[in-house]
Amino acid sequence: MSEPASSSVSLACPIPWGAPTEIQLAHGGGGRLTQDLIDHVFGPAFANPALDARHDGAVLVPPAGQRLAFTTDSHVVSPRFFPGGDIGRLAVFGTANDLAMCGARPRWLSVGFILEEGLAIAELERIVASMRAAAREADVAIVAGDTKVVERGKGDGVYLTTAGIGWVESACAIGPAAVRPGDVVLLSGDIGRHGMAILAQRDGLAFESPIVSDCAPLWPAVEALFAAGIEVHCLRDLTRGGLATAVIEIAEHAGVGVLLEESAVPVTEPVRGACEILGLDPCFVANEGRLIAWVPAAQADAALAALAAAAPGGPPACIGRVRDRPAGQVVLRGALGAERLLSRLSGEQLPRIC
Amino acid sequence: MSEPASSSVSLACPIPWGAPTEIQLAHGGGGRLTQDLIDHVFGPAFANPALDARHDGAVLVPPAGQRLAFTTDSHVVSPRFFPGGDIGRLAVFGTANDLAMCGARPRWLSVGFILEEGLAIAELERIVASMRAAAREADVAIVAGDTKVVERGKGDGVYLTTAGIGWVESACAIGPAAVRPGDVVLLSGDIGRHGMAILAQRDGLAFESPIVSDCAPLWPAVEALFAAGIEVHCLRDLTRGGLATAVIEIAEHAGVGVLLEESAVPVTEPVRGACEILGLDPCFVANEGRLIAWVPAAQADAALAALAAAAPGGPPACIGRVRDRPAGQVVLRGALGAERLLSRLSGEQLPRIC
Numbered sequence: 001m002s003e004p005a006s007s008s009v010s011l012a013c014p015i016p017w018g019a020p021t022e023i024q025l026a027h028g029g030g031g032r033l034t035q036d037l038i039d040h041v042f043g044p045a046f047a048n049p050a051l052d053a054r055h056d057g058a059v060l061v062p063p064a065g066q067r068l069a070f071t072t073d074s075h076v077v078s079p080r081f082f083p084g085g086d087i088g089r090l091a092v093f094g095t096a097n098d099l100a101m102c103g104a105r106p107r108w109l110s111v112g113f114i115l116e117e118g119l120a121i122a123e124l125e126r127i128v129a130s131m132r133a134a135a136r137e138a139d140v141a142i143v144a145g146d147t148k149v150v151e152r153g154k155g156d157g158v159y160l161t162t163a164g165i166g167w168v169e170s171a172c173a174i175g176p177a178a179v180r181p182g183d184v185v186l187l188s189g190d191i192g193r194h195g196m197a198i199l200a201q202r203d204g205l206a207f208e209s210p211i212v213s214d215c216a217p218l219w220p221a222v223e224a225l226f227a228a229g230i231e232v233h234c235l236r237d238l239t240r241g242g243l244a245t246a247v248i249e250i251a252e253h254a255g256v257g258v259l260l261e262e263s264a265v266p267v268t269e270p271v272r273g274a275c276e277i278l279g280l281d282p283c284f285v286a287n288e289g290r291l292i293a294w295v296p297a298a299q300a301d302a303a304l305a306a307l308a309a310a311a312p313g314g315p316p317a318c319i320g321r322v323r324d325r326p327a328g329q330v331v332l333r334g335a336l337g338a339e340r341l342l343s344r345l346s347g348e349q350l351p352r353i354c
Numbered sequence: 355m356s357e358p359a360s361s362s363v364s365l366a367c368p369i370p371w372g373a374p375t376e377i378q379l380a381h382g383g384g385g386r387l388t389q390d391l392i393d394h395v396f397g398p399a400f401a402n403p404a405l406d407a408r409h410d411g412a413v414l415v416p417p418a419g420q421r422l423a424f425t426t427d428s429h430v431v432s433p434r435f436f437p438g439g440d441i442g443r444l445a446v447f448g449t450a451n452d453l454a455m456c457g458a459r460p461r462w463l464s465v466g467f468i469l470e471e472g473l474a475i476a477e478l479e480r481i482v483a484s485m486r487a488a489a490r491e492a493d494v495a496i497v498a499g500d501t502k503v504v505e506r507g508k509g510d511g512v513y514l515t516t517a518g519i520g521w522v523e524s525a526c527a528i529g530p531a532a533v534r535p536g537d538v539v540l541l542s543g544d545i546g547r548h549g550m551a552i553l554a555q556r557d558g559l560a561f562e563s564p565i566v567s568d569c570a571p572l573w574p575a576v577e578a579l580f581a582a583g584i585e586v587h588c589l590r591d592l593t594r595g596g597l598a599t600a601v602i603e604i605a606e607h608a609g610v611g612v613l614l615e616e617s618a619v620p621v622t623e624p625v626r627g628a629c630e631i632l633g634l635d636p637c638f639v640a641n642e643g644r645l646i647a648w649v650p651a652a653q654a655d656a657a658l659a660a661l662a663a664a665a666p667g668g669p670p671a672c673i674g675r676v677r678d679r680p681a682g683q684v685v686l687r688g689a690l691g692a693e694r695l696l697s698r699l700s701g702e703q704l705p706r707i708c
Contacts, residue, residue, distance in 0.1 A: 028430075028706075030595030031699040054607050055529040056455040056590065057425030059522055062416055071411030072464035072517055074502045076382075101410040110426035112515035114468070144517075148428045150706065156508040161466035163426055163498075163517030168413055175409040236410065241384030253408050345385040352382075352504065 023119040028149030041125055042145060045132040050108075050143040058143035060108060063167055069104035071095060072163040078352040080127070080157060082201045084193070084213030087160055088127040090288060090354055092134035092142075093217050094239070095162040100219040101235040101291065103174040103226075104166030109135065110144035111162050116155030127158060138217040140164070169226060176253035178233040184300045185258065185320040186293045188221055189214070189313025190266040191243050195285035196274045198353055209270040216289030216312040224310035225293060230303045234294040238287040240353050244330070244342045245284065246292060247320070252328040260320035260342075263335040283332070284345055286353045289313060297321065377473040382503030395479055396499055399486040404462075404497040412497035414462060417521060423458035425449060426517040432706040434481070434511060436555045438547075438567030441514055442481040444642060444708055446488035446496075447571050448593070449516040454573040455589040455645065457528040457580075458520030463489065464498035465516050470509035481512060492571040494518070523580060530607035532587040538654045539612065539674040540647045542575055543568070543667025544620040545597050549639035550628045552707055563624040570643030570666040578664035579647060584657045588648040592641040594707050598684070598696045599638065600646060601674070606682040614674035614696075617689040637686070638699055640707045643667060651675065 019036060026033045043051070050058035062068065075091040096106035111131070115124065135142050172178065193214040200211055218237055225232050234254070236246045243265065251258045267275075267282045275282045289312050295303045300318050307316035330342040373390060380387045397405070404412035416422065429445040450460035465485070469478065489496050526532065547568040554565055572591055579586050588608070590600045597619065605612045621629075621636045629636045643666050649657045654672050661670035684696045 025705040026700065028594075029699065029703065030593065030599055032697075033700060034595075035698065053529050053531065054603070056452040057423045057458070057518075057520075059456055059458075059527070060422045060424060062420075062422050064418065066416075068414045068416050068422075068519075069411045070414060070462060070464060070519060071498045072466050072515070073500045074466035074468050074515060076468060076502045076504050098410040102413055104411070104413075108424060110424060110517045112426050112428035112466070112517075114428050114430060114513055114515070144425045146427045146515075148430045148513075148706075148708075150430050150510060150513075153507060154510040156504060159468055159502075159504075159513065161426070161428060161468070161500075161515035161517075163464045163466075163515075164411075165422075165424060165519065166411075173413070175407050177407065239384065240382075241388075245384055249408075344389065345383065346380065346387060351379040352502075354502075 021121055023115045023117055023121060023149055025117055025149050025151065028147055034147060037147060041128055045128045046142040048141045048143060060143065067168040069099045069102035069166045069168055071098040072161060073098060074159065074161040075354060076159050076352050077354050078156065079201055082213055083197050083210055085215035086127060086130050087158060088131035089134040089215055091160040091162045092131050092138060093215055093288065094354065095164040096138040096140055097218045097237040099164050099166035100222045101237050102168060103170030103222065103232065104168045106138060106140045106164055106166040106219055108143045108165045109140050109162050111142055111160060113147045114155060114159040115147065115149045116157050117149055117152045119157050170232060174232055174235055176234055176250045179250060179254035179256055179294050179322060181256060181322050181324040182297055183233055183294045183322040184297045184318050185247065186295060186300065186303055186307060186316055187265065187319045188291045188307050188311035188316045190268050191238065191287055191290055192267055192271040192275060192282035192285035194288040195350055195353055196271050199350055207270055207274050211270050211274060214287055214289035214313050218289065218291050221291060221307055221311035224306040225303055228302050228306040230295050230299050230306060232293055232295055236292050238290045238292065240286045242284040242286055245344055248330050248342055248344055251330050255327045257323045257326050258320055258330045259323060260330065260332045262332050264317050264319045266317055288354065375475055377469045377471055377475060377503055379471055379503050379505065382501055388501060391501060395482055399482045400496040402495045402497060414497065421522040423453045423456035423520045423522055425452040426515060427452060428513065428515040429708060430513050430706050431552065431708050432510065433555055436567055437551050437564055439569035440481060440484050441512060442485035443488045443569055445514040445516045446485050446492060447569055447642065448708065449518040450492040450494055451572045451591040453518050453520035454576045455591050456522060457524030457576065457586065458522045460492060460494045460518055460520045460573055462497045462519045463494050463516050465496055465514060467501045468509060468513040469501065469503045470511050471503055471506045473511050492573065524586060528586055528589055530588055530604045533604060533608035533610055533648050533676060535610060535676050535678040536651055537587055537648045537676040538651045538672050539601065540649060540654065540657055540661060540670055541619065541673045542645045542661050542665035542670045544622050545592065545641055545644055546621055546625040546629060546636035546639040548642040549704055549707055550625050553704055561624055561628050565624050565628060568641055568643035568667050572643065572645050575645060575661055575665035578660040579657055582656050582660040584649050584653050584660060586647055586649055590646050592644045592646065594640045596638040596640055599698055602684050602696060602698055605684050609681045611677045611680050612674055612684045613677060614684065614686045616686050618671050618673045620671055634703065638703055642708065
């Protein structure tokens, strides 16, 4: 429930006295002001040998014989700072978590900044400091980057696109194709916090207990499953679209049916209360530090123990099971036994959540 | 001088009849409309096994024992379509070329789309088709992607961030640190076309001969240098900031002096004429398909022959040489022998050029 790490981090090498304090179009022109940003903002924060070589890309040495995971995510969250995180922290963990969902230990990130003319450089420094702290927390290095600037009214302060590379540590292929009837669906912790934290911040809602985003790195949870010898069939981090959308996507791609038990899904009282007031289903609300793991039923207890020791937001729970039909359909059984079919939302529950 | 390949490419699997024809916020919500984009726009265009697995990232098998290059670039060019290319073509070649400058054969790209509400889906399809054609031309696979949508007035149609992975094929480390006195600076072709093409398109200028962007993949030129056994010390593609900024950056990071011969730098008559009318120095105008190679003077002729056979926009030229001092300074000697010191532009010659 702490504030984001960014707030206490300052940079050693500030923009020189007399230099602009707001982003100008020329900061994206590749000339002296671009160099100032690299020298005084990005360089000191992300210092590492690959970045310090100041070449067009990073040259890295992969471990022999390992498969590589590669992924990307753009981040346009509004507001940029919220309880439990900020756009920088989200961009680092979001891409690191997508790698972890491939069974890969996150190693290297790149980041593309699209800045709007007029952004305070102090705010950019705060975001960059938060990214540095998040990268340390997730044990990744930011090894390549790029900056572009767009005119006022053609952006919204900062958009970030991170891409990442990790080394696959799972013995078998993890993905929807490996899911089979008899698997159980495990959820690593309580759901709905990120979406409700953003919504409260954006609309100035004051709930009795403030809701803090669950934004967190998930590789330690995946590593714990591997260390416990779990045969992990599929992993998915819950982001926009929430738990329900993630389960539907996997059921459709795997061609299996899924029965979820609503009463088994952990939701904290503040999140449940806020969802009730606003008429939202927590199963469709965004998260940024929760995963579902699909494992053989026989390993459910061992997998839950591993997640309990390493996953943020626990205790984890077994929330459902895979059946052979109806293919692609996800059924949610309520506390009183009534069943309903879950389907993707067509509309947007909450735009620019990540 | 042909139109971009995109204009003649159509997609096999259009958006279903009755579906929205413009991007809505819900296209970025992770629900049904996001899935529609994946199924009908991105999936058919970029089809490959890694993307078709529909997981959180691509799992790829690197060749044994090779170093990896990793880079990223954001693209915000305005206008999105211009003579010789478009934002999609630029995004694919831009990142592929940054990999080539590390001595790496480009292999895989990711792409993050930041779309503005209201963008015509037909235009997105045109950009995606152009990316597909460019990826084929550069022999890379687009294996991972993400889409976000921002409200009207918070973007400008489409911003693209590509990241890329390549396999380093050079025996020695390529970069500013390898540059030494006695090296020569080779330029692969004529300069200034991309910047002048964008400027003409943006301001509705009609020059006598239309200027077409030089946007092109550069790996074939690098591969030709390697095949000819050239000991390549440094490579840099010329983008925003132009030839002059690239040479200054390398001279500064290498701690060497550079003497450039202005009369040796190839500039076509239309570009030279347009620059004179507008008071621009072609050495600072953006390019998207030209490189400089820093090689030992003894190998200059062999390297020029290799570039002549494989680099776009030739003939290539030897435009300067490296000397031990003054460290970090680039001197341009004019046709009449007068010398002037080149320094980075502080302002912006042309915003949103790439």
